[in-house]
Amino acid sequence: MASKDCPEMNLAFVSKIRSQFTDLQIYSFMNPSTNRIDSAFARLKSEGRSAMIAYITGGDPTLEASIEIAIAMESAGVDLLELGIPFSDPLADGATIQAAAARAIEAGATVAGILELIRAIRRRSQIPIVLFAYLNPVYIYGFDQFQQDAVDAGADGLLLLDLPPQEAARNAELMTAHGLKPIRLIAPTTPPERLKEITDAAEGFIYYVSREGVTGEQSTLSTDIEARVNAIRGLTQVPVAVGFGISNPEQAATVAKLADGVVVGSAIVRKIGEIGNTPDLPAKIADFVRPIASAVHGTER
Numbered sequence: 622m623a624s625k626d627c628p629e630m631n632l633a634f635v636s637k638i639r640s641q642f643t644d645l646q647i648y649s650f651m652n653p654s655t656n657r658i659d660s661a662f663a664r665l666k667s668e669g670r671s672a673m674i675a676y677i678t679g680g681d682p683t684l685e686a687s688i689e690i691a692i693a694m695e696s697a698g699v700d701l702l703e704l705g706i707p708f709s710d711p712l713a714d715g716a717t718i719q720a721a722a723a724r725a726i727e728a729g730a731t732v733a734g735i736l737e738l739i740r741a742i743r744r745r746s747q748i749p750i751v752l753f754a755y756l757n758p759v760y761i762y763g764f765d766q767f768q769q770d771a772v773d774a775g776a777d778g779l780l781l782l783d784l785p786p787q788e789a790a791r792n793a794e795l796m797t798a799h800g801l802k803p804i805r806l807i808a809p810t811t812p813p814e815r816l817k818e819i820t821d822a823a824e825g826f827i828y829y830v831s832r833e834g835v836t837g838e839q840s841t842l843s844t845d846i847e848a849r850v851n852a853i854r855g856l857t858q859v860p861v862a863v864g865f866g867i868s869n870p871e872q873a874a875t876v877a878k879l880a881d882g883v884v885v886g887s888a889i890v891r892k893i894g895e896i897g898n899t900p901d902l903p904a905k906i907a908d909f910v911r912p913i914a915s916a917v918h919g920t921e922r
Contacts, residue, residue, distance in 0.1 A: 657749035657777045658802050658825040661700050662860045662881060669922050671877040672826075673914040674862055676703040676753060676886030678721035679738050680730025682898035688741045690893070693903035695748045698914025702742075703780070703884065706735050706754040713755075713782045717887045720894060732762045736774040743775035751778035751804055751825070768799040778802035778825045786822040804828055807853060809843065820857035826882055827853060830865045842872055847879045870916035877920035885913055 665672050675694050679687050691702055707725035711718060739750055752771060759767050759781065771779065779801045786805065802825030807816065809830065820827065829850060831843045846863060853861050863876045864884025876883045892909050896902050 656800075656802055656825065657747060658701065658751070661749050662826060665700065666860075666881070670918050671880060671920065671922060672700040672860075672862065672882035673698055673873075673910075673917040674701045674703060674864070674882050674884040675699040675889055675910060676705060676864075676884060677893065678705040678707055678718060678725050678890060679735040680707055680725030680728055681721040681890070681893055682724055682902070683728050684730060684734055684738050686898055686902060687738055688745075689903040690906050691742050691748070692745055693907040694889075694910050695746055697907040697911040698918060699748070699910060701749045701751065701882070703751050703753045703886065704735065704739070704776075706732055706752060706758060708755045708758055710757075711755065715887065717891045717894070721890045724894070732758050732767070733770075736770055736776075739771070739774040739776055749777045750775065751780055751802075752776050753780050754782070756781050756784045765799075768801055772800045776801060778804045780804035780806070780828060782806065786819055806830055807849075809845070809849065813852075816853065817856050820853060820859065823857065823859045826860040826862050827857065828884065829853060829861055829863045829880070831863050831867070831876075842866065842875060846876065850880050870912045873913045874916040874920045877917045878922060883917045885910075888913075 662672060677687060677690055677694075681687065687704075691704075694702070705718070705722070707722040707730050709722070709726060711722050714722070735752070742748070742750065768779070803822065804825050804827070805819050805823040806828050807819055807830065811819065829846075831846055831849075843866075850861050850863065860881035862882030862884050863880040864886065866887075867873055867876055867883060867885050868888035873883050873885065889906065889910065892906060893902065896905050
């Protein structure tokens with residue numbers, strides 16, 4: 622099932638990854654004692670630190686390169702990985718991530734290929750992984766089957782950008798979690814009466830979108846982040862991470878004082894696009910991420 626939508630150019634990659642796992646290795650990441658997301662946030666809370674969360678588009682520039690980028694970013698201080706499933710119509714994303722999705726699709730990335738990518742990362746790392754996706758490709762794959770296959774591959778959470786909780790509640794197959802933490806989005810425009818509905822359905826962490834619009838780097842941060850994060854915390858004990866527009870160590874440090882996690886995406890994806898598919902790409906991305914992660918971890922909360 623996992624290779625049903627994988628084009629011929631990715632079959633060698635899928636076969637290579639699967640051949641490297643023993644039954645014991647597969648069991649070890651299919652059955653963690655606790656969800657890796659929960660464990661990471663609990664550890665960081667005990668240390669008085671925020672989480673450094675990094676986003677990359679899976680398969681950009683290639684599936685193999687994404688493995689090395691993920692491992693390199695963890696060594697540079699990333700605590701949690703958001704792994705985007707490339708989609709041809711990413712409405713919530715700005716030009717940078719749209720371009721990354723196009724590059725990944727052109728290189729042959731598919732839903733099944735991204736799941737095999739997770740298997741490859743799991744062979745070398747236990748970093749928490751949240752799949753960042755739009756509903757359409759997941760629904761075409763088969764929502765129930767996708768969630769089971771994602772858990773089997775070693776994913777920990779799922780953030781569906783275009784599936785509000787009230788819509789999921791109308792479809793039984795969308796409510797079956799299979800062990801994936803449902804990560805929920807809250808925006809600056811979310812009305813107070815909807816906050817509790819969203820927070821009640823959230824697990825793992827809540828992703829607070831710090832500004833209106835699509836993803837992309839910004840020169841300044843929104844002035845109401847603290848108030849909005851505090852409002853969310855008044856309704857839930859689930860950690861709150863803040864993203865959209867955070868692109869440098871100074872911005873990351875500011876947000877780390879206010880939230881349980883700091884999400885950096887477009888800035889990393891932009892660097893991947895600038896550097897391209899070169900042998901030193903993972904090392905250069907690690908060098909870019911390291912000072913941002915240090916700023917997050919070095920901020921007292």
